[in-house]
Amino acid sequence: MSYELSVNGRRESVDVPGMTPLLDVLRDELSLRGAKKGCAEGRCGACTVRLGDRTVASCLLPVAVATDEPISTVEGVAAPDGPLHPVQEALLECGGVQCGACTPGMVMTLCDLLEADPDPDAQSVRQALVGNICRCTGYHKIVEAALSAAAALREAR
Amino acid sequence: MSIVLTRPEVRHASSVEEAVGWLAELGAGAAPLAGGTWVMRAEQRGEPLTQTYVALGRVPELRAVTGTDPVVVGALTTHTALAGLAGPPALDALRQAAHHSAFPQVRNVATLGGNIGARGFVEADLVPALLALEARLVLAGPDGRATVDLTNYLADRDARPAGEIIVAAELPVATTRRSGYARLTVRGGGEYAIASVAISVDAAADGTVTDARVAVGSVEPLARRCPAAEAALRGAPLSAVTARAAGAAAAAECSPRSGLDAPGWYRTAVLPGLFERAATRAGHDVVTTEA
Numbered sequence: 001m002s003y004e005l006s007v008n009g010r011r012e013s014v015d016v017p018g019m020t021p022l023l024d025v026l027r028d029e030l031s032l033r034g035a036k037k038g039c040a041e042g043r044c045g046a047c048t049v050r051l052g053d054r055t056v057a058s059c060l061l062p063v064a065v066a067t068d069e070p071i072s073t074v075e076g077v078a079a080p081d082g083p084l085h086p087v088q089e090a091l092l093e094c095g096g097v098q099c100g101a102c103t104p105g106m107v108m109t110l111c112d113l114l115e116a117d118p119d120p121d122a123q124s125v126r127q128a129l130v131g132n133i134c135r136c137t138g139y140h141k142i143v144e145a146a147l148s149a150a151a152a153l154r155e156a157r
Numbered sequence: 158m159s160i161v162l163t164r165p166e167v168r169h170a171s172s173v174e175e176a177v178g179w180l181a182e183l184g185a186g187a188a189p190l191a192g193g194t195w196v197m198r199a200e201q202r203g204e205p206l207t208q209t210y211v212a213l214g215r216v217p218e219l220r221a222v223t224g225t226d227p228v229v230v231g232a233l234t235t236h237t238a239l240a241g242l243a244g245p246p247a248l249d250a251l252r253q254a255a256h257h258s259a260f261p262q263v264r265n266v267a268t269l270g271g272n273i274g275a276r277g278f279v280e281a282d283l284v285p286a287l288l289a290l291e292a293r294l295v296l297a298g299p300d301g302r303a304t305v306d307l308t309n310y311l312a313d314r315d316a317r318p319a320g321e322i323i324v325a326a327e328l329p330v331a332t333t334r335r336s337g338y339a340r341l342t343v344r345g346g347g348e349y350a351i352a353s354v355a356i357s358v359d360a361a362a363d364g365t366v367t368d369a370r371v372a373v374g375s376v377e378p379l380a381r382r383c384p385a386a387e388a389a390l391r392g393a394p395l396s397a398v399t400a401r402a403a404g405a406a407a408a409a410e411c412s413p414r415s416g417l418d419a420p421g422w423y424r425t426a427v428l429p430g431l432f433e434r435a436a437t438r439a440g441h442d443v444v445t446t447e448a
Binding site: 019131 | 163164165166167169190192193194197198201206210212214215237259260261262263265266345346347348
């Protein structure tokens with residue numbers, strides 16, 4: 001079955017069975033390998049992408065139900081030749097990237113949080129990250145990075 | 158169940174009647190698809206998929222929330238939307254259950270109807286809340302529509318007729334009614350509940366509980382009402398003491414299941430504490446409770 005998707009602003013056409021997880025389509029069909037298959041059951045957040053205006057676990061989303069809204073992945077948060085997104089920059093600056101497996105999901109969740117709440121406190125950041133596991137357990141640095149990115153984004157306004 | 162050689166295909170229905178027609182025609186070879194968050198875990202857990210899924214996401218009727226008493230909530234309403242559902246304190250247990258269930262990335266997709274209809278999903282958070290709220294389900298099938306008590310639906314959930322889908326849940330919201338929900342998880346938030354408790358009470362002007370509905374989830378293979386616990390709450394104002402007594406009564410009337418997350422005795426041992434927490438939350442806005 002052929003499906004038309006909008007991924008990071010580009011139209012993509014894929015020919016896969018409808019129950020294929022969006023994550024597999026992104027990684028195997030479209031070579032977008034930022035989102036990771038961690039647990040494959042919606043508990044770790046490494047596969048987090050945005051569908052329309054919300055974050056979703058792409059491992060649990062059948063591609064057939066991902067065609068009606070634009071999809072954005074970590075590959076789309078900054079322009080290919082441009083500077084990193086402030087969230088990405090802050091994660092690097094603050095030491096919020098260790099092995100990197102959780103980072104794409106963290107970036108998507110934090111971008112989503114900072115759009116909804118430009119000035120979160122540490123508790124709100126932790127609350128927002130409840131669905132993203134860092135297997136290196138480097139949460140403090142990630143929370144610091146989120147607060148730093150929030151400040152940078154407010155300043156840039 | 159026939160052997161599935163490739164991943165199943167998906168058909169998009171544009172109306173309730175179309176979905177019902179296809180599902181009735183395809184019989185055991187098809188199932189309805191809402192958010193997909195439960196069924197997409199089937200393969201990983203060695204459970205069979207069916208050949209065809211009938212996606213309901215393009216049926217606007219299933220997303221509608223209408224009415225004031227009862228509040229009628231469309232089956233495709235997501236957990237995130239349910240957490241922000243407008244309505245009186247009678248609905249607090251449902252809002253709290255939706256808000257604390259799983260993780261944001263799942264709550265943004267997983268639906269009311271999916272939570273009720275998912276076979277084998279013993280930890281479903283919305284189900285005990287809906288039982289305590291005395292929810293009735295609007296069902297659509299080849300013979301038309303019918304409204305049934307959630308309790309009756311659950312009793313034969315695994316043997317429902319082909320072609321039947323959940324259209325909406327009707328939630329009565331008496332002004333004297335307050336409700337609260339609590340769940341215990343291994344991690345601080347999200348995850349599947351080891352046990353969950355929903356309490357809904359009607360109180361007289363002096364606070365005396367005149368009627369109570371209590372449901373426990375994740376303890377037995379299917380969420381259930383607990384009549385002994387309900388009796389224990391009647392006749393006195395809702396307090397930590399009455400809630401704990403009701404929890405002890407519920408523990409005595411449940412036959413707990415064992416699992417990797419917890420042995421059976423543990424699920425009932427935590428009930429008095431969870432009852433107290435649920436009672437504390439009754440009548441409180443979801444945002445005042447921790448994750």
